[in-house]
Amino acid sequence: MDIELEELDVLDLDRPKIIYAGFVRRCLSFITDVVFLVIFSVILTLIMGYSLVNLLIITSERFQQIFMNPLYWVQIILFTSLFYFPLMQASNSKATFGNLIFRIRVVHSTDKRISVKRGLKRQLISIVSLIGFIGYFFIFFTNKKQTMHDMFSGTYVINKQKNLW
Secondary structure, rough: OOOEEOOOOOHHOOOOEEEEHHHHHHHHHHHHHHHHHHHHHHHHHHHHHHHHOOOOOOOOHHHHHOOHHHHHHHHHOOOOOOOHHHHHOOOOOOOOHHHHHHOEEEOOOEEEOOOOHHHHHHHHHHHHHHHHHHHHHHHEEEOOOHHHHHHHEEEEEEEOOOOOO
C-alpha cells in the first residue's frame, strides 16, 4: 500500500500520525463528486429552464438547444464546482460528499480546516491541473502526496482516522 506517515515533532507526541490520502482514493472521491455535480447541474438546469419557459423569457425550442449543447454543460459544471468544492472543504466536515464516502479530508497545516478563500484558490488551480492531468502527477513525487493545487494552496488531503476528530 502506498501510505506514508508524517514524522511528528517532539511536541506532537499526543497526536496520532497523519496518513496522506493516496491517488486511487482521491481519484474515486473526485469521480463521485463529478457525478454529484452532474446530477445537481441537470436538476438546476431543468428548474431554471422550466421557470424561464413558463415566464416566457425563452422558448422551449431555445431551452432544448441550450440543454443539448455540450459547452453549456462544461460551463455549468465548472461554475458549480467553484462553489461546491470550496464551501464543502471549508465546512466543519473538511470534505466534499466524495471525500466523506472515501473517508478523506482536505486540511491546512496538519488538521486545520481550510478557509473558503483557500478552497477557491485550490479549486481554480485544480481546474488548471486538469489540463493534461499534469498537476495530478505531482502526487507520485511528493512525500505528502500533494498535487499541484495542494502545493500552491498550502493544503493536504489526509485519511480520516477514528481519533483524529
